[in-house]
Amino acid sequence: MLKVHALGGYNEVGRNMTCIEVDDEAVILDMGLYMDRFIAVQERGGEMNRKVLGAEDAIPDDAPINAIRKKVKAILVSHAHLDHIGALKWMASRYRCPIVATPYTAEVIKKHVKDTERIVSVNVNSSYTVSKKMAAEFINVTHSIPQCATINLKTPYGNIVYALDYKNDNHPTLGQKTNISRLKKIDNVLLLIADSTNAEEERKTFSEHIAKEMLKDIIMGMETEGHGMFLTTFSSHLARLKGMLQISKMLGRKAVFIGRSFYEYISAAENLGMVQFSKDAELIKNAGKADKKLKNLQKHRDEYMFVVTGGMGEQKAVLTRIVNDEFPLVIEPQDFVIFSCEVIPTPVIQANRKILEQKLHRKQARLFKDVHVSGHASREDLRDLIKILSPHHILPAHGDLTKTAAMASLGGEMGYELGKTVHILQNGQKIRL
Numbered sequence: 497m498l499k500v501h502a503l504g505g506y507n508e509v510g511r512n513m514t515c516i517e518v519d520d521e522a523v524i525l526d527m528g529l530y531m532d533r534f535i536a537v538q539e540r541g542g543e544m545n546r547k548v549l550g551a552e553d554a555i556p557d558d559a560p561i562n563a564i565r566k567k568v569k570a571i572l573v574s575h576a577h578l579d580h581i582g583a584l585k586w587m588a589s590r591y592r593c594p595i596v597a598t599p600y601t602a603e604v605i606k607k608h609v610k611d612t613e614r615i616v617s618v619n620v621n622s623s624y625t626v627s628k629k630m631a632a633e634f635i636n637v638t639h640s641i642p643q644c645a646t647i648n649l650k651t652p653y654g655n656i657v658y659a660l661d662y663k664n665d666n667h668p669t670l671g672q673k674t675n676i677s678r679l680k681k682i683d684n685v686l687l688l689i690a691d692s693t694n695a696e697e698e699r700k701t702f703s704e705h706i707a708k709e710m711l712k713d714i715i716m717g718m719e720t721e722g723h724g725m726f727l728t729t730f731s732s733h734l735a736r737l738k739g740m741l742q743i744s745k746m747l748g749r750k751a752v753f754i755g756r757s758f759y760e761y762i763s764a765a766e767n768l769g770m771v772q773f774s775k776d777a778e779l780i781k782n783a784g785k786a787d788k789k790l791k792n793l794q795k796h797r798d799e800y801m802f803v804v805t806g807g808m809g810e811q812k813a814v815l816t817r818i819v820n821d822e823f824p825l826v827i828e829p830q831d832f833v834i835f836s837c838e839v840i841p842t843p844v845i846q847a848n849r850k851i852l853e854q855k856l857h858r859k860q861a862r863l864f865k866d867v868h869v870s871g872h873a874s875r876e877d878l879r880d881l882i883k884i885l886s887p888h889h890i891l892p893a894h895g896d897l898t899k900t901a902a903m904a905s906l907g908g909e910m911g912y913e914l915g916k917t918v919h920i921l922q923n924g925q926k927i928r929l
């Protein structure tokens with residue numbers, strides 16, 4: 497008997513969590529936050545616990561698997577984005593089993609769970625034995641964070657390929673390419689759980705290399721002399737940060753990364769020897785406690801390139817606080833503000849970002865938006881993935897109904913039948929295969 501329980505990420509982009517039940521055992525795939533709701537709770541203030549976050553839909557609801565909780569043999573984690581790991585802090589203690597992830601993901605998770613001895617680190621392109629019945633292979637794929645894995649769960653009923661999140665970047669600027677040759681060798685794929693985030697986008701998602709060239713085009717090709725330069729992106733996007741650092745050197749300015757979450761992701765990568773940012777750049781963890789330093793940076797502002805947190809307009813992030821004049825480092829007219837990110841299309845985030853942009857306009861900054869390529873496969877990459885794996889069944893995940901339906905329609909174009917071989921589930925529903 498094999499059942500798939502859709503617990504989170506089937507009604508929204510975020511709070512990903514799936515449970516695979518195989519006879520008398522089970523594994524959980526990811527345990528993430530719904531960032532929009534999480535930010536709303538954070539900004540409202542007050543106590544944060546599982547109950548509060550659950551009531552606000554900020555974390556997955558695992559009640560549907562209450563009866564099988566003791567059967568769970570492992571929590572397998574695909575990558576270190578908060579919409580895949582962020583709920584571990586609040587929910588992992590409900591399960592007595594190892595939390596298994598690639599080394600970088602494991603390093604980041606250490607800051608999220610108390611009992612760190614539970615965390616098992618598995619190299620990319622290696623396997624972890626879950627039990628006599630099951631093994632999990634962590635296949636290296638590209639995304640927008642290092643060491644993202646497509647997990648191939650081997651069960652007695654066939655292989656289940658969990659491809660959240662997935663991109664096929666042929667020219668990654670950090671880490672290895674997607675291990676296509678390994679994906680091609682997997683046979684008997686019973687089920688593909690697919691990343692539907694960009695399933696509506698009729699194209700190929702461009703390489704990270706393209707994003708770097710776009711940034712270079714602005715930074716190296718425009719009248720920047722004498723002006724402040726502020727860049728922002730997702731703090732976990734190490735490849736993008738690396739590109740920014742390289743471009744700052746070309747420009748002859750020193751990069752300064754400001755913000756607590758930059759510090760966390762960069763230091764995790766430095767601990768593992770994956771990058772060496774602090775050799776060439778400055779890292780300011782807590783801008784609120786760096787007045788003297790920021791005053792000095794403000795004085796010599798045209799010698800630096802500031803990379804700050806806050807691309808989504810989060811109220812406590814550095815860019816928002818700079819715009820609100822909370823620091824000695826300020827935005828002056830004609831300063832460059834480059835958003836090397838897209839706006840996550842959820843209500844709270846969109847509203848926050850709009851407010852931030854209005855304030856920047858009042859400061860007469862020059863805005864550059866969407867200097868970005870996505871970390872998620874588009875429709876044509878997904879078509880390739882289905883071709884490569886030829887799964888018996890497809891389960892669209894990581895999206896609301898418009899996105900999962902787009903993925904299902906792609907399945908339809910490729911001969912899959914809705915309800916029979918391609919399945920649309922809502923959070924809390926399950927299927928038996």
Ligand SMILES: [Zn+2]
Nearest residue numbers: 575577639661
């Ligand atoms: Zn992700």
